[in-house]
Amino acid sequence: MSDYSATKNTENQGILLIFSFNILSGVQAVYLSGMLQKADVFSTLILTFLLVSLYFYVAQSISKKPLVETRWKDWIGVNLTTAGSWLGFFIALKYIEPAISSALANSIGPLVTILITVFILKTDKLSAPQMVTALGVMVSMIFMINSTFSGNSAMGHIDRDDAILGVVMSFVCGVSMALNTLASKSLNQKGVTPGQIMSKRFLLLIGIAFVLSDKPVLVYTATTFYWEILMIAVIGNIIPLYCLQLGIKKSDPLIVSFSLVAAPIIYLFIQMFNSRLIFSMESLIGTSSAIIFVVIGIYFKQKRAVNQPKEEPLQSAK
Numbered sequence: 001m002s003d004y005s006a007t008k009n010t011e012n013q014g015i016l017l018i019f020s021f022n023i024l025s026g027v028q029a030v031y032l033s034g035m036l037q038k039a040d041v042f043s044t045l046i047l048t049f050l051l052v053s054l055y056f057y058v059a060q061s062i063s064k065k066p067l068v069e070t071r072w073k074d075w076i077g078v079n080l081t082t083a084g085s086w087l088g089f090f091i092a093l094k095y096i097e098p099a100i101s102s103a104l105a106n107s108i109g110p111l112v113t114i115l116i117t118v119f120i121l122k123t124d125k126l127s128a129p130q131m132v133t134a135l136g137v138m139v140s141m142i143f144m145i146n147s148t149f150s151g152n153s154a155m156g157h158i159d160r161d162d163a164i165l166g167v168v169m170s171f172v173c174g175v176s177m178a179l180n181t182l183a184s185k186s187l188n189q190k191g192v193t194p195g196q197i198m199s200k201r202f203l204l205l206i207g208i209a210f211v212l213s214d215k216p217v218l219v220y221t222a223t224t225f226y227w228e229i230l231m232i233a234v235i236g237n238i239i240p241l242y243c244l245q246l247g248i249k250k251s252d253p254l255i256v257s258f259s260l261v262a263a264p265i266i267y268l269f270i271q272m273f274n275s276r277l278i279f280s281m282e283s284l285i286g287t288s289s290a291i292i293f294v295v296i297g298i299y300f301k302q303k304r305a306v307n308q309p310k311e312e313p314l315q316s317a318k
Helices: 004-036 041-063 070-094 097-122 128-150 161-190 195-202 203-212 215-224 227-249 251-261 263-271 280-307
Strands: none
Touching: 004 070, 004 097, 004 161, 004 195, 004 227, 004 251, 004 263, 041 203, 041 215, 041 227, 070 097, 070 161, 070 195, 070 203, 097 128, 097 161, 097 227, 097 263, 097 280, 128 161, 128 280, 161 227, 195 227, 215 227, 227 251, 251 280, 263 280
16 A cells, blocks of 8 residues: 555656646746747757756766666667757747647647557557547647638737748657657666756757857857846756656656646646737637547546556557
């Protein structure tokens, strides 16, 4: 009984940590959405994650905890998925509504999972709940995309090319986040600490952003937005990312997915306090319906995993 209580307490801590990540990320997303109308995306990425990486590198150096020997492929996986998620996140925030960007990113994961497990790997069969989830999520996503293109989102009218880029990068962010959860969990299980992962996961992201950046603009961004970037690095990244990494370590991937689903509604609530973003009923309907169908999918996936015979090998949830 004591073991069960300890496990349950660990899971509750994990959920609380992930919700803390959601709230702080929501604040960052709404703030960044406005800031990136003036600041360069790639320069902001470089400066922000240089600070984040430096902090965690120094923290790990002070702790002097030896790094567990792992395969280089594990670190490539974490770096690739990190680069995809943050490049997608920043670029999407520049062009479309934060809540819709978050909802699209969180909704594409279940669809990709079904596609891979059912049609590519063929390790699963398409069940009725999966069909309902897939269709419901697709309809919700189409509704949100249409509201973005028709000018009925919280940002009002958006240039068509900007809207396309924002939607595509939201999808890139979502797929990368789903894969990053698995990559990080794999390193956790091999004994790599969250702090050690944080100190090395942004190297590829910084390199890509540096190649894509305009160097004079980088200098201008550093000298003009230094205070804002410092706040984004600390309050918007160091604290919430550490919460997420600890949450992943303490939770099952399904619980992580379930907890992260609430992000779009949190974003929607926070952005109501930003005068640049107006309240949109279509955004509320689209994000809420997407969350409902994703929750349905996660619930039945979890239920099926619990009912699976123990003698059978456990198939990957992702």
